[in-house]
Amino acid sequence: MKLTDVELRRISMPLVAPFRTSFGTETTRDILLVRVITEEAEGWGECVAMTSPRYSSEYVDAAADVLRRFLVPAVMAAGAPAAHSVAGILAPFKGHHMAKAALEMAVLDAELRAEGRSFGRELGAVRERVPCGVSVGIMDSVPELLEAVGGYLAEGYVRIKLKIEPGWDVEPVRAVRERYGDDLLLQVDANTAYTLGDARQLARLDPFDLLLIEQPLDEEDVLGHVELARQIRTPICLDESITSARDAAAAIRLGACQVVNIKPGRVGGYLEARRIHDVCVAHGVPVWCGGMLETGLGRAANVALAAMPGFTLPGDTSASGRYYASDITEPFVLDGGHLEVPTGPGLGLVPVPDRLAEVTTATERLAA
Numbered sequence: 409m410k411l412t413d414v415e416l417r418r419i420s421m422p423l424v425a426p427f428r429t430s431f432g433t434e435t436t437r438d439i440l441l442v443r444v445i446t447e448e449a450e451g452w453g454e455c456v457a458m459t460s461p462r463y464s465s466e467y468v469d470a471a472a473d474v475l476r477r478f479l480v481p482a483v484m485a486a487g488a489p490a491a492h493s494v495a496g497i498l499a500p501f502k503g504h505h506m507a508k509a510a511l512e513m514a515v516l517d518a519e520l521r522a523e524g525r526s527f528g529r530e531l532g533a534v535r536e537r538v539p540c541g542v543s544v545g546i547m548d549s550v551p552e553l554l555e556a557v558g559g560y561l562a563e564g565y566v567r568i569k570l571k572i573e574p575g576w577d578v579e580p581v582r583a584v585r586e587r588y589g590d591d592l593l594l595q596v597d598a599n600t601a602y603t604l605g606d607a608r609q610l611a612r613l614d615p616f617d618l619l620l621i622e623q624p625l626d627e628e629d630v631l632g633h634v635e636l637a638r639q640i641r642t643p644i645c646l647d648e649s650i651t652s653a654r655d656a657a658a659a660i661r662l663g664a665c666q667v668v669n670i671k672p673g674r675v676g677g678y679l680e681a682r683r684i685h686d687v688c689v690a691h692g693v694p695v696w697c698g699g700m701l702e703t704g705l706g707r708a709a710n711v712a713l714a715a716m717p718g719f720t721l722p723g724d725t726s727a728s729g730r731y732y733a734s735d736i737t738e739p740f741v742l743d744g745g746h747l748e749v750p751t752g753p754g755l756g757l758v759p760v761p762d763r764l765a766e767v768t769t770a771t772e773r774l775a776a
């Protein structure tokens with residue numbers, strides 16, 4: 409399909425509550441959307457890069473710049489690129505996985521809408537609905553945390569993930585386990601906040617039967633995770649360390665992780681995410697779908713991804729209301745702890761024009 413135009417759009421989405429992690433506190437998401445216009449259909453992509461380079465080296469202004477100056481011109485110069493060829497077209501440009509993922513997602517969405525095929529069908533979904541976990545930020549006190557967790561459980565979430573950091577780890581985990589029982593599916597995410605020297609402290613989490621500990625060490629410290637895995641019983645899950653199927657294969661072979669969090673933006677797109685799924689399944693390693701506080705656009709694609717067979721653990725595929733009072737699409741609403749996989753062509757939904765206009769802070773057209 410010939411690309412005739414590309415729009416970059418920035419939207420500002422206030423969170424329903426501050427979301428604190430070991431690397432900072434989010435109160436508003438400044439999100440970059442990509443819309444591609446082709447002769448047959450339009451497609452939407454969502455860039456998950458954050459405002460500052462604290463989760464990874466990417467940040468939203470840099471993503472807009474690299475798309476504007478390099479990535480979009482390269483794809484438009486290709487004329488009518490198939491979605492599966494976008495990654496190859498962009499390969500000469502190093503890094504910027506989240507920017508590349510947004511552009512590939514938009515081209516894929518347009519292509520699938522034109523062909524009448526859903527994201528789920530394209531990715532190989534085997535489920536019509538997916539069980540949903542929720543990510544719970546670091547809080548000012550244990551009582552506040554227990555109240556928040558109780559609220560999410562009352563909403564029906566089937567798995568709780570607690571953000572942790574040095575000084576906020578064993579005590580909150582113990583309190584949640586003691587209050588909500590041994591059957592609660594419970595895991596933690598450190599976002600690289602620890603070092604191998606903290607192994608003894610992290611081993612103190614072993615008695616709480618956690619599903620996993622996510623990214624305890626620096627994203628580049630793969631061998632450190634191999635050593636940590638020898639010193640703690642809780643399964644290690646990698647997030648920031650895994651930026652490609654090659655990374656996943658190496659980390660698994662080395663024994664750096666026993667579970668993988670798949671985030672399409674982090675790895676360069678939904679097609680690479682599928683390759684990581686396939687590598688992990690081949691190695692018998694469970695995967696789950698991570699989140700980057702996406703709007704309904706990215707959420708729709710993530711829910712489709714989470715319906716693939718190897719996604720055997722509940723993901724951070726929460727309802728729209730977990731983060732936003734009003735989503736830019738029809739909201740995803742939890743039903744019995746699950747979200748329905750969209751079945752329409754492409755993403756299966758589009759932004760609601762009035763809602764999109766309300767939150768838009770800038771738009772620019774990058775016509776051929």
Ligand SMILES: CSCC[C@@H](NC(=O)CCC(=O)O)C(=O)O
Binds near residue numbers: 597647725
């Ligand atoms: C602002 S934190 C974003 C990265 C974080 N994401 C989550 O905790 C889940 C966020 C979500 O529910 O979308 C992670 O490291 O897994």
Ligand SMILES: [Mg+2]
Binds near residue numbers: 648669
């Ligand atoms: Mg994480």
